[in-house]
Amino acid sequence: MDTKEILHKLVAFDTQIQHNTLEAVNWVRNYLQNFGVEVSLIYNQDKTRASLMAFIGDKNRPGCVFSGHLDTVPADETFYRGRPFELHYENGRYYGRGACDMKGPIAGFLAAVPELVKAGKSAVLLLTHDEEGGFQAINQITADPDIVKFLQNQQNCIVMEPSDLKAVTAHKGTRLLEVSLFGRSGHSSRPSLCIDAVDAAVNSYCHLLGGFRKLAENYGANPAFIEPYSTATVGLFNGGEAINTVADRAVYTLLSRENPGDDFEKFFADIFTDYNSPARLEIKQKLYAYAFKSRCKPEFIESLSRGQQPQAVNFGTEAGFFEKIGLPTVVFGPGNIAQAHTKDEYISAAQLEKWTAMIPEI
Numbered sequence: 014m015d016t017k018e019i020l021h022k023l024v025a026f027d028t029q030i031q032h033n034t035l036e037a038v039n040w041v042r043n044y045l046q047n048f049g050v051e052v053s054l055i056y057n058q059d060k061t062r063a064s065l066m067a068f069i070g071d072k073n074r075p076g077c078v079f080s081g082h083l084d085t086v087p088a089d090e091t092f093y094r095g096r097p098f099e100l101h102y103e104n105g106r107y108y109g110r111g112a113c114d115m116k117g118p119i120a121g122f123l124a125a126v127p128e129l130v131k132a133g134k135s136a137v138l139l140l141t142h143d144e145e146g147g148f149q150a151i152n153q154i155t156a157d158p159d160i161v162k163f164l165q166n167q168q169n170c171i172v173m174e175p176s177d178l179k180a181v182t183a184h185k186g187t188r189l190l191e192v193s194l195f196g197r198s199g200h201s202s203r204p205s206l207c208i209d210a211v212d213a214a215v216n217s218y219c220h221l222l223g224g225f226r227k228l229a230e231n232y233g234a235n236p237a238f239i240e241p242y243s244t245a246t247v248g249l250f251n252g253g254e255a256i257n258t259v260a261d262r263a264v265y266t267l268l269s270r271e272n273p274g275d276d277f278e279k280f281f282a283d284i285f286t287d288y289n290s291p292a293r294l295e296i297k298q299k300l301y302a303y304a305f306k307s308r309c310k311p312e313f314i315e316s317l318s319r320g321q322q323p324q325a326v327n328f329g330t331e332a333g334f335f336e337k338i339g340l341p342t343v344v345f346g347p348g349n350i351a352q353a354h355t356k357d358e359y360i361s362a363a364q365l366e367k368w369t370a371m372i373p374e375i
C-alpha cells in the first residue's frame with residue numbers, strides 16, 4: 014500500500030478522543046505483521062484503549078524511535094470540505110480529520126516499512142491513544158521500567174508531529190491546576206455568619222498567580238519563544254448562586270505554560286502549604302506535557318532539517334516525556350500545525366511524499 018492508501022484507511026477510523034483507537038490499532042498491527050514485524054499492544058488499566066509498539070528489524074540493535082498518536086480532536090459533519098472520516102483530495106492536499114495531526118505522518122512511516130524491512134534497518138514505532146486528551150498513555154509507557162530501559166538504548170526519537178519538515182528542538186510544558194474553595198453560605202445581610210468561597214477563591218488566586226509571576230521573572234526570559242517568560246492564566250472561574258447570597262463554593266482553573274528549565278514542580282507542590290484561608294481548599298493538579306528541550310546531536314538534527322533553522326514552538330507534544338527518560342528527541346514531521354485541529358484539516362501531498370521518501374535514510 015502507498016502512503017495515500019494507508020492514510021485513506023487511517024482517516025476512515027473514527028478515533029476522536031472521546032472514542033477509542035482500538036480498531037485503528039488492530040489494523041496497524043495486522044498491516045505490520047504482514048511484513049513480519051513484531052508488534053505489542055500496551056493496554057490502559059481497564060483495557061478499553063491501547064498503545065502500539067512495533068519493532069522493525071533486529072530488536073537488539075538500536076535504531077530510531079518514531080513516535081505518534083492515533084487519536085484526533087473531535088470532528089463533526091460541518092466540515093466544509095468532504096466528510097471528516099473520508100479522505101478527500103483537492104489541489105495537492107489531503108483533507109480529513111487527523112490527516113495532518115497526525116495520521117498523515119504515521120501513514121508515511123507505515124508506507125516505508127517494507128523498504129526498512131528489506132534494507133534490514135532497525136526502527137521502533139510507538140503509537141499512543143490519548144495525546145489530545147491528557148497524555149495518560151505516554152505517562153504509562155514512560156513509567157514502565159522495561160520499556161524505559163529498551164527506549165533508553167535507542168539512538169534517537171522523532172515525534173512525528175506536523176512541523177512543516179523543520180526540526181523543532183524546544184517547546185513549553187503545560188500544567189493545569191483546578192482549585193476549589195468550600196465555604197458556608199447564607200443571606201448576604203449576615204456575612205459574619207458565612208464563609209465566602211468566592212472571596213476566598215479570589216484571594217487564593219492572587220496568591221498563586223503573584224507567586225508564579227515572581228518566579229517566572231526570576232527564571233528570566235527565553236528569547237526562543239514568542240512569549241519569552243513562563244506564563245499562567247486563569248481559564249474558568251465559577252462561583253455564586255444569587256446576588257444576595259454568600260457563596261459556599263467557588264472553583265477556578267489555572268493553566269501554566271512553562272519554559273524548558275524553569276522548574277515549577279516544587280512551586281506548585283508547595284504554593285498553598287502555609288496559606289491560610291477561612292474556606293477549605295482543594296487542589297487537583299494535572300500535568301499535560303513536560304517542557305521540552307532536545308539533546309539530539311546537531312548532526313542528527315541537520316540530517317533531518319537540511320539547512321533549515323531548528324525552531325522553538327508554542328504547542329506541546331510527547332517529546333518532553335522521551336527526553337525525561339534520557340532518549341534524545343526531536344519533533345519533526347510533514348504538515349503544518351496551523352492546519353491541525355481545524356475544520357478543514359489537511360496535509361500537503363508533496364510534503365507527505367517527501368517525508369515517506371526520507372524515512373529509509375534516517
Ligand SMILES: [Zn+2]
Pocket residue numbers: 082114115144174
Ligand atoms: Zn498531535
